[in-house]
Amino acid sequence: MAHMDDSLKAALYRITCPDGATLGNYHLGLLAETAAQQVAHHLAICPLCTREIAQLEAFLAETAVSLQPSTGERIKVWIAKRLPGGGQNRQGMGAATGTPAFALRGDNGGPLMYEAGDAQLSLEIQDDPEHPGRKSILGLVLGIETEAVEVKLLQGDGVVTAVTLDEIGNFSFTSLATGSYELTLSGQTIEIHVPDLNI
Numbered sequence: 001m002a003h004m005d006d007s008l009k010a011a012l013y014r015i016t017c018p019d020g021a022t023l024g025n026y027h028l029g030l031l032a033e034t035a036a037q038q039v040a041h042h043l044a045i046c047p048l049c050t051r052e053i054a055q056l057e058a059f060l061a062e063t064a065v066s067l068q069p070s071t072g073e074r075i076k077v078w079i080a081k082r083l084p085g086g087g088q089n090r091q092g093m094g095a096a097t098g099t100p101a102f103a104l105r106g107d108n109g110g111p112l113m114y115e116a117g118d119a120q121l122s123l124e125i126q127d128d129p130e131h132p133g134r135k136s137i138l139g140l141v142l143g144i145e146t147e148a149v150e151v152k153l154l155q156g157d158g159v160v161t162a163v164t165l166d167e168i169g170n171f172s173f174t175s176l177a178t179g180s181y182e183l184t185l186s187g188q189t190i191e192i193h194v195p196d197l198n199i
Helices: 002-012 020-027 033-045 047-067 093-097
Strands: 076-079 112-116 119-127 135-142 150-155 158-164 170-176 180-186 190-198
Touching: 020 033, 020 047, 033 047, 112 190, 119 190, 135 180, 150 170, 158 170
Parallel strands: 076 190
Antiparallel strands: 112 119, 119 135, 135 170, 150 158, 150 180, 180 190
8 A cells, every 4th residue: 555655646746737848938938828827827836846946047047157158268369479581471371461551661671470360460660751760560460350459559567559450450550669569459259469579
């Protein structure tokens, strides 16, 4: 009799309760209105299903937090590597990347070429004709999404100047004193550093 009693309890336990999938769909708002009303009425009288919904809410909250990417996962940080030969690298990339659209070649041997992850940078350092004794940088960035990418020129711990890339990846800085700088490009998903930029 005890064995039969246990079997009946196991078979009938929560027989009137919605299954776990139905409770989950109710919690997520995926049930039709009539079915959702039936589950809501059941939850009003069933502490077991109410507890199951609370456990589901806690699980989903924990999962949502754990699935959020960290800052390091969201942003790729690349350190630019200077390419030898004034824009000619081992794959001949210099010819493909070009130079800034508004750059004028001077006697300084052409642009400096850099590679950083998927990005290619071309930097041309020139005398600034409007500011004698000062320098300008004309830059072009290829290989990345250029929308809302900020370019900063830093010296020490301070930002000397900052601009935003135009739609085709050009930027420029003018009236710069000679010295050592760091150039950074910051977008929503990438950050590129060009250290030890001497002008």
